[in-house]
Amino acid sequence: MRVTLKMPKGAVSMQEGKIVEWLVEAGDAITKGQPIYAIESEKATIDIESPFTGVITPIAKVDETLPVGAPVATVET
Amino acid sequence: MGNLASLGQSKAIAIYRTMVRIAECDQRIQQGLAAGDLQFQYYPAGGQEAIAATIASLLEADDLAVTTYRVVHDIVAKGTPIREIMAEMYGRATGTCKGKGGPMHLTAPNSGLMVTTGIVGAGTPIAAGLALAEQMQDTGRVTVCNFGDGAANIGAVHEALNIAALWSLPVVFVCQNNLYAEYTSFAESTASASIASRAEGYGMPGARCDGTDPVAIHEAAESAVARARSGKGPTLLECVAPRLQGHAFGSETAHMDQEALAEATQNAPLIVVRKRLLEEGLATEAELAQIEAEAAEEVDDAQKFATESPPPGIEELDADVFADKGDIPYASSPVARQGVEPSGEHRSITFGQAVNEAMAVALERDDSVFLLGEDLHDPAGGIVKQTAGLSTRFGLDRVRPTPISEQAIVGAAIGASMRGMKPVAEIMVNDFAMVAMDQIANHAAKLRYMSGGRTAVPITIRSLSAGNVGSFGAQHSQSLEAWFAHTPGLKVVAPSNAYDAKGLLLSCIDDPDPCIQIEAMRCFFVPGDVPDGYYTVPLGSAAIRQEGSDITLVSYSWGMQEVLAAAAQLEEQGVSVEAIDLRSIVPLDYATVRESVKKTGRALIVHPAVEFGGFGAELAARLQFDLFEDLRAPIARYGAPYTSIPFAQVLEAAYFPAASGVVERAQNLLKGGS
Numbered sequence: 001m002r003v004t005l006k007m008p009k010g011a012v013s014m015q016e017g018k019i020v021e022w023l024v025e026a027g028d029a030i031t032k033g034q035p036i037y038a039i040e041s042e043k044a045t046i047d048i049e050s051p052f053t054g055v056i057t058p059i060a061k062v063d064e065t066l067p068v069g070a071p072v073a074t075v076e077t
Numbered sequence: 078m079g080n081l082a083s084l085g086q087s088k089a090i091a092i093y094r095t096m097v098r099i100a101e102c103d104q105r106i107q108q109g110l111a112a113g114d115l116q117f118q119y120y121p122a123g124g125q126e127a128i129a130a131t132i133a134s135l136l137e138a139d140d141l142a143v144t145t146y147r148v149v150h151d152i153v154a155k156g157t158p159i160r161e162i163m164a165e166m167y168g169r170a171t172g173t174c175k176g177k178g179g180p181m182h183l184t185a186p187n188s189g190l191m192v193t194t195g196i197v198g199a200g201t202p203i204a205a206g207l208a209l210a211e212q213m214q215d216t217g218r219v220t221v222c223n224f225g226d227g228a229a230n231i232g233a234v235h236e237a238l239n240i241a242a243l244w245s246l247p248v249v250f251v252c253q254n255n256l257y258a259e260y261t262s263f264a265e266s267t268a269s270a271s272i273a274s275r276a277e278g279y280g281m282p283g284a285r286c287d288g289t290d291p292v293a294i295h296e297a298a299e300s301a302v303a304r305a306r307s308g309k310g311p312t313l314l315e316c317v318a319p320r321l322q323g324h325a326f327g328s329e330t331a332h333m334d335q336e337a338l339a340e341a342t343q344n345a346p347l348i349v350v351r352k353r354l355l356e357e358g359l360a361t362e363a364e365l366a367q368i369e370a371e372a373a374e375e376v377d378d379a380q381k382f383a384t385e386s387p388p389p390g391i392e393e394l395d396a397d398v399f400a401d402k403g404d405i406p407y408a409s410s411p412v413a414r415q416g417v418e419p420s421g422e423h424r425s426i427t428f429g430q431a432v433n434e435a436m437a438v439a440l441e442r443d444d445s446v447f448l449l450g451e452d453l454h455d456p457a458g459g460i461v462k463q464t465a466g467l468s469t470r471f472g473l474d475r476v477r478p479t480p481i482s483e484q485a486i487v488g489a490a491i492g493a494s495m496r497g498m499k500p501v502a503e504i505m506v507n508d509f510a511m512v513a514m515d516q517i518a519n520h521a522a523k524l525r526y527m528s529g530g531r532t533a534v535p536i537t538i539r540s541l542s543a544g545n546v547g548s549f550g551a552q553h554s555q556s557l558e559a560w561f562a563h564t565p566g567l568k569v570v571a572p573s574n575a576y577d578a579k580g581l582l583l584s585c586i587d588d589p590d591p592c593i594q595i596e597a598m599r600c601f602f603v604p605g606d607v608p609d610g611y612y613t614v615p616l617g618s619a620a621i622r623q624e625g626s627d628i629t630l631v632s633y634s635w636g637m638q639e640v641l642a643a644a645a646q647l648e649e650q651g652v653s654v655e656a657i658d659l660r661s662i663v664p665l666d667y668a669t670v671r672e673s674v675k676k677t678g679r680a681l682i683v684h685p686a687v688e689f690g691g692f693g694a695e696l697a698a699r700l701q702f703d704l705f706e707d708l709r710a711p712i713a714r715y716g717a718p719y720t721s722i723p724f725a726q727v728l729e730a731a732y733f734p735a736a737s738g739v740v741e742r743a744q745n746l747l748k749g750g751s
């Protein structure tokens with residue numbers, strides 16, 4: 001099944017987040033709980049852990065700023 | 078660490094099972110947050126699972142609990158179906174609160190979880206009240222009250238611990254010390270090395286334990302629960318269990334001791350308890366794997382249930398503000414107002430005596446009614462004899478003097494009212510209600526709504542307003558009705574005479590919603606015709622004190638004295654005055670006012686409270702909008718100036734609205750209009 005990962009709301013005030021780094025590459029097998037990318041919001045830089053195990057295809061580019069809820073990657077679980 | 082075996086095999090496994098169910102739920106929510114499917118501030122429970130799971134193993138299903146926004150461990154352990162928890166997280170109609178409370182206010186009275194508050198420490202006085210109701214009804218039920226180490230430093234907790242010890246209430250206070258309050262460490266906010274050591278100062282036992290170890294928690298909590306159940310009173314437990322993440326999902330952890338965090342993560346209770354179960358031979362790998370698989374399945378099912386459930390219907394928006402939507406100001410179909418007619422003999426007694434009589438009647442006819450407040454007991458019987466004779470007649474259990482603890486007074490009333498009691502709490506003087514404003518405005522007013530109607534708070538608060546009797550100054554003379562009226566969920570009652578004071582108070586006591594009756598000192602010693610025995614004046618029914626056609630004067634409480642005096646003078650000058658006494662501000666009898674102003678074309682709204690932002694502004698704006706075409710003059714207001722209340726008599730006299738000012742303003746409106 002393909003699931004879409006969206007820009008999470010990482011803090012109370014967060015409206016959008018900037019992808020600062022991808023910690024995995026397209027086609028990588030990832031496991032639930034593994035940090036997959038880092039975002040910078042108004043407050044701080046945080047690593048987002050994968051909610052699923054599967055194979056990832058990033059959508060968002062580094063330095064791209066996206067609103068909360070926008071697609072960031074897909075995972076084939 | 079003691080052996081898990083000492084708990085008995087089945088209990089040890091049951092505790093692990095609960096911990097796994099908590100963790101599965103917690104992780105699944107964070108999974109939804111990480112995937113961007115859920116978007117809210119979430120406070121993870123990781124590291125604190127053993128506290129909730131172990132304490133729950135000592136409770137009966139119908140014991141009660143209160144907790145905070147960091148709630149998932151406590152509510153899962155208390156036995157609330159995970160389906161309902163998940164559905165609330167998703168804001169669905171099938172959630173614990175019909176999607177109206179959300180993750181910070183999960184409420185599940187069916188499983189005993191009575192209150193989840195987002196206000197730090199505020200659950201403690203309410204827990205005392207829940208326990209008070211159980212004590213008064215002699216049920217043997219125990220209330221567990223959870224709060225954080227940060228919360229231990231807020232005033233409400235102090236008031237609650239004292240009152241619980243004083244009254245030997247069946248409550249167990251559980252401070253879940255996760256070593257941080259948001260971004261501040263325990264050491265940065267607390268000079269003392271322990272919270273439990275404070276217990277002695279309150280006159281109750283205290284115990285500090287390793288909150289990651291079920292054996293240690295069980296040992297500390299077992300005697301606390303037994304003590305509460307046997308009627309001996311409260312205990313303060315401190316369970317230390319390091320937080321394993323930032324404060325909320327996505328919160329930074331830079332302020333946390335990284336080495337300690339790594340160590341705590343490695344020794345997370347979930348991992349360690351699992352290992353101990355295996356090492357002690359209490360369970361096999363296959364058995365534990367089975368428990369874990371079952372929990373995952375349960376949460377899968379719950380998540381599916383949640384996502385497939387509908388959101389609440391739009392009609393829910395204004396449901397559960399009050400028991401009946403028709404009590405909301407300007408409701409399209411207001412509640413029909415029907416009082417109980419008096420049958421007793423009429424006598425002349427003062428407003429204060431009428432209030433006393435109302436309480437006596439209520440105590441006499443309904444065992445669930447009780448009074449609490451400062452100095453209520455005989456021989457004083459209240460600062461103005463408002464409760465004189467009642468403690469002698471009904472006993473100190475039902476006419477209950479309290480410490481000077483406004484938050485605990487209101488909180489205890491709230492909690493007791495949620496469990497079948499009808500408390501009448503006295504806030505001695507209106508101004509002191511500010512001290513309890515969190516309990517009044519954030520809790521009494523909101524619990525019904527936040528719980529989606531699963532709980533209700535039928536309390537009555539009575540409070541003196543000592544304005545314009547001379548010498549009380551800025552902090553004992555205010556009229557705060559607009560503060561209260563601005564909080565949806567509170568009913569605000571302001572009688573002007575003895576008959577109404579009794580009849581309205583009896584309505585408040587029977588009302589399903591929280592009511593505040595403001596009793597003006599200016600009216601307190603004024604006699605009036607009052608029937609003996611039971612009768613009610615319905616809330617939300619204004620009284621037309623005199624009919625007229627040139628101008629409508631609207632007021633309430635002691636403002637009516639000035640209005641009626643002014644009306645007499647105006648009549649002498651040939652002006653036909655209609656005088657309306659609102660009697661209650663919420664519910665508001667808008668129809669009566671509107672009809673009158675439509676007829677007269679002029680209105681002056683008078684109140685002793687500050688004019689700026691006062692209730693008159695609300696009513697004037699609404700009348701102006703609805704009746705623009707019918708008006709012969711602008712709607713006018715007459716309240717106090719924008720200053721604190723002065724002491725010197727000449728200044729106080731200039732400050733408060735008076736009959737002469739009413740006459741002057743009315744004349745201006747009559748001159749200015751057509």
Ligand SMILES: Cc1ncc(C[n+]2csc(CCOP(=O)(O)OP(=O)(O)O)c2C)c(N)n1
Nearest residue numbers: 147195196197225226227228255257258259
């Ligand atoms: C009265 C009040 N003040 C401040 C806050 C903001 N706030 C929310 S949680 C929190 C920290 C509370 O820490 P603690 O009581 O230790 O509980 P924990 O979050 O660690 O479980 C604060 C300051 C609040 N919700 N209520």
